[in-house]
Structures are given as C-alpha cells and as structure tokens.
Amino acid sequence: MNVLNQIKIGFAPTRRNIFSADAAIEFAGKTREQLDSIGVNYVDIQEVNDDGLLYDDAGMEKIAAKFKAEHIDGLFLANENFGTEYECARLAKQLDVPVLLWGPKDEAPAADGSRLRDTQCGLFAIGKVLRRFQIPFTYLVNVDVDDPEFERGVTDFIKVCNVVKTFKNTRILQVGTRPFDFWSTMVNEGELLERFNISLSPIPLNELVDEIHSIQKNADPEITETITHLKDIADIDISEKDLNMVAALKVALKHKMKEYGCNAGAIQCWTALQDLIGILPYASESLLQDEGMPVTCETDIHGVISELLVEAATLGTKKAVFADVNCRHPENPNGELLQHLGVFPFSTAKNRPSLPKSHFVFDYPGSVAFEAKTGNYTLCRFDGDNGKYSMLMGNAKAVAGPYEQGTYLWLEFANLNRFETKLVYGPYIHHIAAVTDDVVPVLYEACKYLGIAPDFYDPIEDDVQAYLRGDITSIVK
Template sequence: MNVAASKPHIKLGYVPTRRSIFSAPDAIKFRGLTAERLTELGVDFVDIDDVNEEGLLFDDSHIQPIVDKFRAAGVDGIMLCHANFGTEYLCARLAREMGLPVLLWGPRDERPEPDGTRLRDTQCGLFATGKVLRRFQVPFTYMTNCRLTDPEFERGVRDFLAVCNVVKTFRHTRILQMSTRPFDFWTTMVNEGELLEKFNIQLAPVPMTELIQAVRAAEADEAGLAETLAWIGEHMKIEITSEQTRTVAALANGMKALIDKYGCKAGAIQCWNALQDELGIMPCAANAILNEMGIPVVCETDIHGAISALMVEAAGMGETRSFFADWTVRHPDNENGELLQHCGPWPCSVACEMPRLTYPLAFDHPGALTAEAKHGELTLARFDGDNGEYSLLLGNARGIDGPKGMGTYLWIEVENLKRLEAKIVEGPYIHHVVGIHQNVVPVLYEACKYLGITPDFYDPIEEDVRAYLRGE
C-alpha cells in the first residue's frame, strides 16, 4: 500500500516582455538570465522563445500564439518578466485571456550609464503594468523588484508556485460525500448548488449503502487488505481485535476505491451513527490512513472542512500533512491556550508518538487513534460561508504542553484567544479547523485574491503578511 502523498507539479508560463524605446539587447540578455535562474531553481516553465526571434512579448501579434502554446502545455500560472520597461497593455491582454494567477516581476535596474542614460527602466514599467492589470480587473501577485540572486526572488517564485497550486486545486475540486450530514450537525450544512455556481466545487454524494458495499468488496480483496494491514501494524499500536483492525483496513480501502471511482480529491463522511450499526467501528483510523496519502477525509460530513483541508494541503506543496480538528476547550493554565482534538483521524506523521488504535473519547465503538501531535509552529485555517458570502479564517499558532488527552490532540497557543473565540462564534465559522505544521498563511492569503474569497485573520497580522510578500 503506497501511503506516501504525491508531490504536486506546477507548470509556469514564462512571459518576458519589453518596450521598444528601451534597450532590446539588454532585454534579451535579461530574458535569458531569468530563464537560466528558473532552471537552476528547478521550476518547470514553458518559454515563448519560439514565438518570435527575441523570445519577448512586445507586439499584439504575439498574444494568440502565446495563449495557444500555454493552453496546449497546461500551464498553471504566468510570470510577466519585465526584461526592460515592458508593454503593459499587452501583459494585461494576455493575462485577461489566460485567466490564471499572474506573477508580476522585473529585475532590478543597474546603475545609470556615465552619460545618464538608462537601459531598462524596469521598475517604472512595473508601476505601469500594475495599474493596467487593475483596469483589466486581473488579480496579480507582485514580487518585489529585485536581483535574480536575491533571496526574495527564490522565495517569491516558490511561494507563487504554491499559490498556483492552491488555485488549481480549489478550481478543480470534487469531494466524495459519504452519506448525509449527521442530523445533529446543522453546523455542517452547505449549499451544494452555490459551491458549484461560485467556485466549480463539485460534490459526489453516495449513500451509506454504497459505502458499505465498497467495504465488503475491499474485504474480499485479500492482497489489498494484507497490504493495508501491514501498514497499520507498522504505524499504529493496535489495541483492538484483529477482526476490528481488518474492518478498519477494509474501510480505508473501500473509501479509496470510491474516491478513485468518482474522481474525487477528498472525502467527507457521516462518521456516526449509521456506520457503527453496519460495521461496528469508528472510521477515524481509516480516515487517518487516507489523510496520510494526502487525500483529506473529514468527519461529520463537513464539506467546507474538506475544502479547507485541500487548500491547506495545496499551500504546503505536499511537504507536510494537515489535520482536521475541533476547537474544544480552553487550556486550564494558559489564558491563550486551546485544545485542538478529534476522535482520531489525524495522519500518523503528525503525531509525536506512535498512535494507539483504540476506542474514542465519546463513543463505544473501536477504530479511533489516540496520540498527541507534534508541537511547533502551525497554520490554522477554515474555509466557510453563509448567506452567499465566503471567507477563509487563517492565522498562526504554536503547539504547547498541556494535560494528557484522548483521541488525536494538540494544545495550542494563539496571540489572543478571546478575539479568536469571538471570531468563530460570530461566524461564518464553526468548531472545525484544519492545521498544518508549516507557515502557509502568506500563500493562502495571496491565493484568496484569485478565488473570490475574503481572507480573514484572527490576529491582526495582515500587514506582517504583506511585508513578507514584499520581501521585507
């Protein structure tokens, strides 16, 4: 059983541009230097060096060939490299036509010539293009005017690739909805039609009977079951019967089969109570197995929670697994501390100890994990909405010490818990959140501008995030 999550692959459309009144030879020089630097960084990009002799955008006739080439190659975002001043209206026309994330950048200008002449005036061109992109209503990401060797260049390019990954993932999301939401969970109610109309987010609903059928089919696949059981034995301390463990493995394999069948990227399951009547287990550990694969499966049919997990996973570029949690209780000793916990669906790689495959806190059936998560710096995020408006709650936290818990859990500390508490209660958020042991707040913040979502910080850190994005 291959549980390792696949690394995302993002392809960049590279568009160096110039304006005729500045040095064409110098623009050609810098279009080449920038391409070399992107290659050094391992960026997969599609060049326009065959569109004209210079490999530069500077005439209206260049736009359609570039569009055709980029679409054929399946690029995920475009980089407008101002090799000299650049032609702002051509950049805007191309960007509008492509409808993809846009990285606006130009190399820092050199010292003027002894006679006072300047070869490129790149910074001035960036000012012009930024304005015209706004006129065309094209959202864009600005990477500070820097040298190719500056650390801001590498960081800015890598962050932009992550932004492209979030946008690509969000715009092509299909979620397996396994049964209805639990009756008691009115908080996880969603507007399926609106998600499709606004964001192209699709649901693939299947009844509980179809899920059970998939589990029974998985039980009959001895080879597949043995592979999953071997993985469980290697990564979990088993404290339930062998038959119950076998059912956990069959549920994981059955869910994976349905996710593949319906072309989904994530799942949301009605984890209680009908499932226990049919299988006699909780699905938490089975969820954890798929979560380890980078296929988020969230609890209580929380569709918005699954969307949150996909966004966070995409922002992390496959480097770290995310975890789906409840905001539960305040820390008994730390005024800004809170317990993140759930019955046991977190990936094993999140834990600071070998998870125990056992019984959950609030239910009588086995199949949940118990383990404390690693401490360290975190990003916490929640996509949610109501009344036609959607936003992304996001911010940072850090793992701290606290009392022993059950299920998968982590005590965290934020800057101001009372402010966060009010933000969740006043909405549009609920008691569910997704965490990851990476700082992906700037990437998620930047991705929101392309998705029609309002970024909503629970701490007043927006200026700090913008300063990071400026390379400060």
C-alpha cells in the same frame, strides 16, 4: 523530489521597442537561468519570435495558444525593460490563471546618462493596465534576479498557484447525509459549484458498505497491505476482525473516491455507520489523509476544503490535522485544546500512535490516539453562509498540556479571546485544519484569485503584506 515541479508556469518575458532589445534579451536569459537553478517547471516562449519576448499582438497570440495547450497553472510576466503593458494584460486576460509580475532592478545609467531598460517605470504601467483589465496579480518587488527575495517570491507564487489549482479542481465524495444534530456543517452544494467549480459526489452509506463487502469477499490485497502498515506504525489494541474492517473501510473509501474522480471526502461518521459495519471510521480516515486523500467527519464539506487548501499551500510537504476546537487550557490563559475523534494523519504523531479498544465517546473500535507534533502551526478554515465566503487564518504554537484521549494538540494563541470570538461570530464553526508550516501569506495571496475574503483572528494583515513585499522574512514572531 522537487515539489515545485507539480506546478507549471508560463514564462513570458516582455520588452518595449523604445528601449534596448539586446538588454531585454540578456536579462530574459538571466531570468531563465535563475528559474532553472531554483527548479521551476516553466513553459518558455523563445520560439515565438527572434527575441523570445512578448511585445506585439502576433507574438501574444502565439504565446497564448502555447500556454493554453500546455495547461499552465500560473503566468510569470517578467518585465525585462519597460515592457509592453497592454500585451501583458491581453495575454493574462486570455489565460485566467494567477499572475506574477516582476522586473529586474535597473542598473546604473551609463556615463552619458543614458539608460537601457527603465524596468521599474514599466512595472508601474503594467500594474495599472492589469487593473484596467480586472486581472488580479501578485507583485514580486523590483529586485535583482539573484537576490534571495526573487527565489522566495517565485516559490511562494508557485504555492499560491497550487492552492488555486486545488480549489478550482476539487470534487468531494459525500458519503451519507450530515448527522441530523450537526446543523453547523450544512452547505450550499449549488453555490459551491456555481461560484467555485467545487462539486460533490453524494453516495449513500449502503453503497460504501457494499464496496467493503465486495473487497473483503475478493480478498483485495490492499487490505492485507494496510493491516501490515498499521501494525508497523501503531500499537493495535483491537481484534483482528475489527482491524480487517478498518483496513477494508480505508480501501473502499479510496476506491469510491477514484471511481467518482474525487480528491477528498466527507462522511456521516456516526451513528448509522456503526450499525452497518461495527467500527468508527477515524483510523481509516487518518490513513487516507497521509496518502493525500483527506476525509472529514460529520460530513463537513467546508472542513475538507480547508484541509486541501492548507496542505496545498505547503506543496503537499505537510499533512494537516483536522480538529475540533474543544476547550481552554486549565492553566495557560491563551491555551486551547484541539482534539478529534481520530482524524489526524498518523504522520503527525509526536509519539507512536495506538488504536484503542474503544473510543472515549462511542463504545466502538476504529479510533486513533496520540498527541500531535510540537511546532508552529498555521490554522485555516474556509467557510461561508448567506452567500458570503471567507477564509479564517492565523498562527499558534504547540504547548504542553494535560493528557487527552483520542488525537489531540494543545495550542497557544497570541490572544485566545480573539480566536474564540471569531469562531462564535462566524461564519466559521469548531472544526479547523492546521499544518506545521507558516503559510498564512500564501493563503492570504491565494484568496484574491479564489474570490473569497481573507480573514484573520489576530491583527497580522500588515505583517503579511510586509512579508509579501519583502520587508520581513516571516510573520511568526
């Protein structure tokens, strides 16, 4: 499966009249060939004029209309000679999507000193005019089209587009209110909608319970399918009745998310739910996370947004664990426990998971127990208060630690004190999402399009910028 295909890019190669049109056409063709070889899903403009290039108002209007009709997720301005900077800016202004700016490296001058393209100089001009139009953009350094940095830059940009698209199209099913004791998870619903187009679909717990009873009464076949799947992937230590309820809850949550057009959810996981259905929701949530429909506990709206963003940065190839930051490692001074009541996807288990008879805090079935996979993790927390929003991000690696109940992961940080202090001072809380991939640069670059501030718990911003301009290949040491 080509994961790049889920994002559609508008490809707009540009030229300026005083430089060689033939050279610009040639290099636009080379760029198309490279995009094809990478597997990029792009909308072309070859039919807008004889050159298939952006350089005048008439062409720009046709291109804008086509890209709008195609609902592109990002715009690729490929400067194939000097480029026409004001047409690039006018086009980008109409589309309101992330913008990638790049041009192929200029060849050596001819024997008589003449030059055909002057691409790099034009990149400087385009960047300046994009700023005048107040258009955020991503710059891919001036390298040859067959340079490995070109493929990496285009791929990372597609990931950025996926983060932005996910963020701007998020609707969250909110099942119940937040638990009274959890003041830390309160959010400003109106502000999320007004500033970010993130909407909530609140429903009472009873509506979910009615859906559970309905699908159980009608013997929904997905309940049986879910039970079979659970028995295949986990050791089951709960009764058949409780297992049926775990499956029914998962199916009911899925139905409600689809009914309300939601891509994620958050639920008041205790204690009213247990009074109504007799189980904890964690195994059901873990199943949904593996299906790309994450649901967080304690009605943590900002938490499930964090999950969506960090998974989108991997183009959905990795599922996020959603964890409480719990306590320090008993021996490792930079070690920290990430644990949860059960909201880790089953696919993240290091060994075979289990559904224990009861939870170690709540005396109910429905939780999950396993240690998460080893590896290098990217951690992410979107949060805000007092009208300001930011995204905390950074890396840590899995390390050995004592056995814990529930789902858990021991991580080693470069400096645990820095991480701990960030969480205490906020605006973050003790819930965080993490994936086994290095996507910090992608999240950092996406922030400029989301209108939120990037924030690091380690002093790595210089390394992130070095990666983005092609000076280093990874920020993970």
